[in-house]
Amino acid sequence: MDQTTMIMALVPIFLIQLALxxxxxxxxxxNPNPNGPKWMWGIIIVxxxxxxxxxxxxxxxxxx
Amino acid sequence: xxxFLLLLKKEQLENIRNYKIYWIPAIFILLGIVEPxxxxxxxxxxxxxxxxxxxxxxxxxxPTPEQMxxxxxxxxxTIGIAVLILAYMGTIAGExxxxxxxxxxxxxxxxxxxxxxxxxxxxxxxxxxxxxGFLAGYYYTFLFFGEVALIKVLQLIGIYSVWVLFxxxxxLVASAIAPNSGFAAAIAFGTYLxxxxxxxxxxxxxxxxxxKIPQYGVEWLTGSPNSSVWGAIGIAIxxxxxxxxxxxxxxxxxxxxxxx
Numbered sequence: 001m002d003q004t005t006m007i008m009a010l011v012p013i014f015l016i017q018l019a020l021x022x023x024x025x026x027x028x029x030x031n032p033n034p035n036g037p038k039w040m041w042g043i044i045i046v047x048x049x050x051x052x053x054x055x056x057x058x059x060x061x062x063x064x
Numbered sequence: 065x066x067x068f069l070l071l072l073k074k075e076q077l078e079n080i081r082n083y084k085i086y087w088i089p090a091i092f093i094l095l096g097i098v099e100p101x102x103x104x105x106x107x108x109x110x111x112x113x114x115x116x117x118x119x120x121x122x123x124x125x126x127p128t129p130e131q132m133x134x135x136x137x138x139x140x141x142t143i144g145i146a147v148l149i150l151a152y153m154g155t156i157a158g159e160x161x162x163x164x165x166x167x168x169x170x171x172x173x174x175x176x177x178x179x180x181x182x183x184x185x186x187x188x189x190x191x192x193x194x195x196x197g198f199l200a201g202y203y204y205t206f207l208f209f210g211e212v213a214l215i216k217v218l219q220l221i222g223i224y225s226v227w228v229l230f231x232x233x234x235x236l237v238a239s240a241i242a243p244n245s246g247f248a249a250a251i252a253f254g255t256y257l258x259x260x261x262x263x264x265x266x267x268x269x270x271x272x273x274x275x276k277i278p279q280y281g282v283e284w285l286t287g288s289p290n291s292s293v294w295g296a297i298g299i300a301i302x303x304x305x306x307x308x309x310x311x312x313x314x315x316x317x318x319x320x321x322x323x324x
Contacts (some may be wrong), residue, residue, distance in 0.1 A: 008206055009101070012200070016093060047072055050094060057087040058150075 017050055024053035027061070035060050067174050068096040071181035079185055084151055088189055091147050094137045094196030100132050129205045129212045136201040137224060140194060141278060145231055149252045152186045152235050152244035156315055161244060166323045179236065179312040187220045187232045192229055195221055216285050223281035224294065230274060230300045231256065233307035240315040274300035 024045045028034060032057075034041055040062050044052045078133035079085050102109070107124065127135070156179075159165045166167045168178070198221045205212065263275035270276075271292035277300060280293040 005207055009204065012203070013097060016090060019316065020086070020090055023083065050090075054087050054091060057083045061082070 013050075019052035020050065021045055024056045028056065031061065065177075066270030067132065068181055072184060072214055074184035075093040079189060085189055088130070088147065088198050089193040092140070092144060092193040093200040096197040096199070096205055099136045099139050100208050101203060102219040103127060103132065103135070104208040119133050127209065127323055128215075129209045130286045132205045132209050133198075133212060133217065133220060133285060136175050136198065137206075137220065137278060137282065140224070142198065144194070145195070145256065146253075148190050148228075148231065149249055149256070152190075152232065152251065153249035155182050155186060155236055156239040157242050157248045158239075158245045160322045163323065166320070169319050169322060175312040176308075176318040179240070179308065179315055183233060183236050183308070185313075186236065187224050188226055188231055190232055191225055192226065198224075202295050210283055212285075215272055220281045220285045223297070224278060226300050227274070227277045229308075230304050231316065233304045233311065237307050237314065240311045240318065243318075243321060272299050274303060278292055 018055070028038060028041055031038075041056050043047065044060075045056050046052070048055070088319075143160065154161075156165075159168075200212075202212070202217050234255060237246040238251035238255070239245070242251055259275050263270065263273050267273050267275065271290075272295040273294055277293075277296050280290050282294060283290050284293065
């Protein structure tokens with residue numbers, strides 16, 4: 001596999017990861033009462049790729 | 065109609081505020097990406113997992129691009145549908161529990177408009193997610209495995225969309241019937257599995273069964289269309305309309321279950 005295909009494959013994943021991370025972090029900062037400590041969610045969102053922000057949206061927010 | 069538009073606006077606002085509009089498409093895009101990527105890198109993954117004896121050689125057939133798209137659809141059929149059910153299990157049942165419903169039900173509410181507004185919003189979000197997921201999968205299949213005619217992919221997406229619309233109606237009806245959202249998810253999952261099981265066991269000759277719609281999509285992708293596909297789609301649409309009626313009726317009947 002040559003370099004360009006690799007880059008073309010990685011750029012979309014990187015963009016999705018970046019967008020999800022920013023959305024999740026902005027929401028976490030604004031969220032007055034997340035489901036668990038804020039610093040823990042911060043670490044999860046930043047460290048775990050792709051799954052971290054989704055986990056935060058699904059279980060980290062108290063929807064109801 | 066006016067009420068429907070108003071309720072639609074409320075639903076949209078709710079879906080933006082709880083970020084479903086972002087994370088459901090993200091999950092589907094990921095599902096679409098992961099399948100071709102893991103398939104492409106499978107030899108390297110096996111190699112680096114390291115439990116193979118020295119000099120073991122694997123002859124792995126490279127999947128055709130069409131097979132890859134079919135595999136992506138399989139992923140949507142299991143994980144994707146599960147995500148959709150979990151995301152929308154609480155649309156009516158959870159509203160009853162949280163008290164939003166009390167604010168709505170004291171007004172002269174048309175339950176048809178109420179149910180349809182919920183279904184429309186949930187369907188638009190899940191359809192866009194499924195489309196984005198397929199397009200992401202198509203892009204990666206194109207990069208790693210080769211080209212499929214775009215029109216073929218669009219056909220698959222179109223046929224699969226009918227199935228998604230049907231499933232969303234099913235989820236919302238389950239949510240209208242059940243007393244809480246966990247129960248709703250159980251009903252929706254149960255029905256989803258049981259109809260597939262029944263169709264798999266006895267449905268060999270039920271060519272018009274809506275459960276076969278995804279299968280017909282794959283058949284059309286790899287070859288010529290099955291002649292029963294339009295009949296199956298027609299029946300799926302009829303069943304969806306029936307589910308609308310059932311959903312708005314049960315939502316109305318269960319409004320006494322609202323917690324104040």
